Amino acid sequence: MKHLPLFDKLPKFASFLDLLQKHFFTVPFLAVCNTLTLLLLGGLSLYAKLKNQGDGVERLFSDPFNSWFPYEGILTGVSEVLWCIPVAICAFTFGVLRQKEPRSRSAIFLFFSALLLAVFFLDDRFRMTLILSRLGISTKLIYLCYGSAVLLYGFKFWRYIKTTPYLPLVAAFLLFAISRLEDILNSRSLGVHAMLEDGTKLLALLNLALYFWHVCDREVWRHLQQNQEP
Template sequence: MTTYKSVFWLNILSFLLVLALILYTKSFGPSAGVLFSPPIAPKAISIGLLTHTFQLLCAVPAIVCAFSFALLRTIQPRRKENVFILCSALVTGGFLLNEIFRIHIFLLVQAGVHKLITSFVFASVAVAYGFAFKRQIKSTPYMLLLSGMGLLFFAIAIDSLKLRGDGLPILLEGVPKLFSELNVALYFCYVCYGEVLRSLNRKVDSSVNY
């Protein structure tokens, strides 16, 4: 019964948020219908294929970490590692939102905020995250995470150079970016899987000892 109540209130809250967004768009935008406008269909399936693949990969860490945190909080709510998984979900979720809604482009166009500034903010968040959970990260296969971050920063550096051309410059940015998220997704899948297993084993051991 508790599950149904939670789902009911989640639906109510989501409906109210959607309603507020519709009213806001209708007041300040051309039409509330633009909220449900379908994305522009490409002329060929290959157009943007790897870009969409990158965006799908961006969703993996956020979803996996959020779901794992929900499990960990149920299994052993007081473990310190739970905070690490929660913050990982928030950081990767923020990166996902930026990639889907192109927040850095919106800030550049609407507010004149240069992409280097937003990149610096994202880098600062990543460094703060690394320092805050240095001990937890050291106990994981962190080379996967470091390689992913390194490839991402390389792609950002290439983008900032504004190289001319539609071939090599795009590949120099796109390929490292794609593999960066692949490595990051694999890293968090491995970490979350391990944390859930350890939490379950500790709970079983404590039950047996008790």
């Protein structure tokens, strides 16, 4: 009987699948996130095929770009990157700290910091306030809820915040307040409006990123030093 090389490769392929499965399920939520994303993309593809809405699906992935003004929106993109930095490092540092001291003040502070900033980021990126206002919910009421959340956050964690170089954090929230106030007042001058709304937000995000970078760096080093102690 003629020898078939394909059968020699089957055991290697099976071991490769076992290795792939082992690595795939090593990282928490990796399988779940990939499966949900594939289901979402598959659902969109099926919808586009059945409803002939390929152009609508394409718009979901389109990049905002103006060939006449390639710099258009560049600072908005920078702001979105800066939004992600404190959320990511707070969530990561909380994950590190919770392994040994899940109920420590720093771990809880970083968890709620990541949660609060993530809500603000989602609102800013997906225009949630604008969507809710078009559904009949007052913009002032939404901002009142956000302001109350910030005050509650500050009141709850003020003792911990005082142990950190908190000036950038306070400055960031004040700048956010100016940005939201200008959004309500809506100045007639486009340049003034852009600087007071988006310029202050960019400066606020820069201060937030630097503040949480410093705090998280300090907490990670403290955690490592504690683990090295006999």
